Amino acid sequence: MSIFNSLNETSSHAVDTGEKLFKKSYEYYRLKIFQQVSVSISMVLKAILIGGLALIGLFFMAIALAFLIGALIANYAAGFVIVGGLFVLLSVILYLTRNMINKSVVQKLSKTFFK
Template structure:
């Protein structure tokens, strides 16, 4: 093996290494773009659906509160009862399902973030 041959091989290795680093940089750049786009799309979809459902729930809540208030001949009491029911539901969900919800969100987020497709 001559010194010239070793020099050529070292030059090729340097060129191949540089190309590999550039390709990896492009790959990770595209991967980050894909994950950010997927996350942004999911967040926008969640916000739109959440806003529509919030509006529907608000109207249904008013209708139920008015119904209870008319039934009891006291509108304020109808709203108070429904507010108490919602507080009770929130406490039950918080203490009963908090860990389950955290686990499901963590699993879904890690699948989306760590997905190599």
């Protein structure tokens, strides 16, 4: 009968240990998910704020550059066309290098996400 009691105690202890492991793993992954979500939201918020301000600055600088070029060539419309052409050229260059940009973003985010 003692073997059965010993076996019963051992199996009870194994079940208790398994439950503790499950609870601790659950808590760990819950905290890990919270960390990743907070880092992601923080990153997106910073990108929106900094990007928005940079976009406004770029907008005003483009207008100023268009007026400057227009004044230099005595044709404001041509100045705006030239600045617009520069932005189109930059867009085409970024489009052609989009795979390199994607790769870089994935590498940087994977370092943050899987640490």
